[in-house]
Amino acid sequence: MNHIWITRGPRQTPAATLKPACLALISALLAWPVAAAAKNGTTLAQVEFSDQFFPRSGEKAIDLSRFARGNPVPSGSYRVDLYVNGGWIGRTEVGFKDAAGSGIATPCVTAALLMQMGVDMTRLTPSAAALLSNADGSTCIGIADVIAEAGAEYDSSELRLDLSIPQAMLRRSARGYVSPELWDSGVTAAFVGYNFNTYRLGAGATSSQQSYLGLNGGVNLGNWYLRHTASVVKQDQQPLRYSSIATYAQTGLPAIGSQLTLGQTFTSGRLFDSFALTGVQLASDPRMLPDSQSGYAPVVRGVARTNAKVRITQNGNILYETTVAPGPFEINDLYPTGYGGDLNVMITEADGSVQSYAVPYAALAELLRPGSWRYSLSTGQTRNAGWLKQIPVLQGTLEHGISNDLTLSGGVQLASGYAAAVAGAAVNTPIGAVAADTTYSRASFSGGHMRSGQSTRVTYSKQLHELGTNFSLAAYRYSSRGYLTLNDAGMLQDNLARGGAANEPQQRRNSLLFNISQTLGEKRGTLSAVGTTENYWNRPGSTTTFQLSYSNSLGPASYNLSARRQKDVLSGAVSTQFSIGLSIPLGREIHSPSLYASAFRGNGGTSLQSSLSGTAGEQSQFSYGVSANRDGSGVTSQSVNGQYRTSVADFAGSYGRGNGTSQMSASISGGLVAHPGGVTLSQSLGDTIAVVEARDAAGAELPNTNGVAIDRRGYAVVPYLTAYRVNEIGIDPKGLSTDVELKSTSQQIVPRAGAVVMVKFDTVTGRSAVIDVTQADGQPLPFGATIHNEQGTELGLAGQAGRVFVRGIADSGELTAKWGNTPDAQCSFSYRFAPRATNAKGVGFDTASAACRTKAGTVVRNKGMRTLSEAGTVPVTRAE
Secondary structure (H helix, E strand, O other): OEEEEOOOOOOOOOOHHHOOOHHHHHHHHHHHHHHHHHOOOOOOOOOOOOHHOOOOOOOOOOOOHHHHOOOOOOOOEEEEEEEEEEEEEEEEEEEEEEEEOOEEEEEEEOOHHHHOEEEEEOOOHHHHHHHHOOOOOOOOHHHHHHHHOOOOEOOOOOOEEEEEEOHHHHHOOOOOOOOOHHHHHOEEEEEEEEEEEEEEEEEEEEEEEEEEEEEEEEEEEHHHHHHHHEEEEEEEOOEEEEEEEEEEEEEHHHHHOEEEEEEEEEEOOOOOOOOOEEEEEEEEHHHHOOOOOOOOOEEEEEEEEEEEEEEEEEEEEEEEEEEOOOOEEOOOOOEEEEEEEEEEEEEEEOOOOOOEEEOOOOOOOOOOOOOOOOEEEEEEEEOOOOOOOOOOOEEEEEEEEEEEEEEEEEEEEEEOOEEEEEEEEEEEEOOEEEEEEEEEEEEOOOOOOOOEEEEEEEEEEEEOOOEEEHHHHHHHHOOOOOOOOOOHHHHHHHHHHOOOOOOOOOOOEEOOOOOOOOOOOOOOOOOEEEEEEEEEOOEEEEEEEEEEEEEEEEEOEEEEEEEEEOOOOOOOOEEEEEEEEEEEEEOOOOOOOOOEEEEEEOOOOOHHHHHOEEEEEOOOOOEEEEEEEEOOOOOEEEEEEEEEEEOOEEEEEEEEEOOOOEEEEEEEEEEEEEOOOOOOEEOOOOOOEEEEHHHOOOOEEHHHOOOOOOOOOOEEOOOOOOOOOOEEEEEOOOOOOOOEEEOOOOOEEOOOOOHHHEEOOEEEEEEEEEEEEOOOOOOOOOOEEEEEEOOOEEEEEEOHHOOOOOEOOOOOEEEEEEOOHHHHHHHEEEOOOOOHHHOOOOOOOOEEEEEEEEOOOOOEEEEEEOOOOOOOOOEEEOOO
């Protein structure tokens, strides 16, 4: 990487952020006319620019020919981030060669690289195809040699190669598509995530305590991931209890877009009720699909008379815009947009005429895109800790999107003495999305007992944007008296095996759920209603809950009102409750606390609550809260809580007291990852994680990762990555030692689900120094002269007044300055610094003055060596 030191005088403070400035200025000034001509499709004759435009030392000429065509790149092979039309393709090796007479290395393409970039090889001209097939290792083929109007731009500071390729030359793929070739299976690793909480309650002279530890561990070997989830509970006067929740091995099958799972796990519950299973599952994984193919969105079809612009909007927001050729067109890669709102399609023809129409869009989980499939196949035996005997089971489900308006689904469930089948459909209509399915079950038990029946479910969703109404979910289910789920049948069979009666478990008869919200207009707030009701076949009465809420804001403050009415199925008691809440921010700064006050009125009287909460820290890593309460009988209580988030764990605690009782709790959650580089502590772990390696970069923070930072060994764990998607991992160099340089500050990875991916950031560690260099005649080095170490590696460029900035040098050595190819256009100078104490590393830049002599010169003299430190007390060292 090139480094330039810019100064206005001998006492300027180093400004590392300006190090590319000179190179960029030279490149821009010299390359601008050529770049402008290329943009306009014009080829200009080769031109030269006088070096008189730049500062000079005496009468010596400066060789600037390498900048005549922009940022020069030495020939070689570079591992770069490859982008095509702004989209990341992956990280790959690309060769750069110096074409004859060009004076600058350019990227070379191969047939394999073009296919990786998504180029449709069948659309290449015969001459371009022949050029690729006849190429050997000594030939450099530029992107413009095989694809007209294509171009390349390389950023050496970011190791990023951007290629511009006409869309017509690329293979058609859905938006958000990431090639499976880029999916990273990760490294061999092991990890465990934990969540520990202990709670103590005291009342007078008595007290009780309960502790809980949740564990989520795993081992990754190649493409196979072993997982184990468990909990440990300890209560007073009871033994320690360990419960295994799930233990399984899983691997992805990209060829069929599925996951294969072996062991103890749970079924999905999409069509049948979920149950614990020990066995094998094969199920499609929608996460492997591109963003524009996962979830439901309708296909938009139309006909254009001319080369037309198609714009698709929803609720006034532009979702998609493209240009289509005359004739029928189809847009099938819209991103899902929640519960929807009709799509408005506007086709603007070349003559300015416009045609528009609406496509109904209301989403339900049961709706799939046209042509898409979702399936699952599970076999094994049930896993219920309370049953005397587990039963073998086989379950299969299949869903298929027929069209924009219809999705069909079905499945079977077979077990010992039990069978069930389900069939359903989801329909997208102008008045909303409706899904319905019916499940039939038949179960036989010992003693000749038999049960059979059916259950029907209907769900509805619709958003009326014009009215501000959103039916986010409305569901109704009716089950006949003899209908049993697999869990119900297993419980009944277990009851008979224990000598009990053949009585059905509590069997639901009717259930209804609805959730409606209504926007009342600008600054008028939102009104919402939520209700549930259900009853059972084998017991009288019903459980009903209804809540009506209103929320709005007044300036920075917000408030809410609610009324709730509930009827209990067992006691038949009816209760009515009212509440009001007010939240007020106490300031406009980012860490200003908020005050919340509420009043609650119910059968037990009126209770009041007030609380104050806020955050602190540069990344809001500390949060706190205090509260006071008064219940309906006049009893008061107070409590305080706090949470602190670190790079290696989250800590939390609380304390409260009132009415002769006290409560205390403490918790810690985090994780531990064993990887090829060692063992690293982390915050709570998700399913898919990355281990970042950046040697000697201790303390560097990872943006957008809730306070994660590189530890003293050079590692950090980034949790909660998104599987099968491009994840950007960045490092903020702020606060790093001045003797450590990151070669790059951002990388992109595409992890498989469950992977532990290693992300290595290369660093350059060594002495950083600013040296004022003069030549034999006392003049400073020419502006733009390159500085090389003893191995010939370029370290930087000379700035104004002969000042150079170099990084990664030893305590002593010799550097060479070059401003041309002749012997009299280069010189060498020695330097020597006093060894730096370990605890003083990175406190500032070393500075020195040096005399530069040609190869035939005499003694090289360094004078006035000194070190800038924050304390400013480092003594001057002289070397002859």
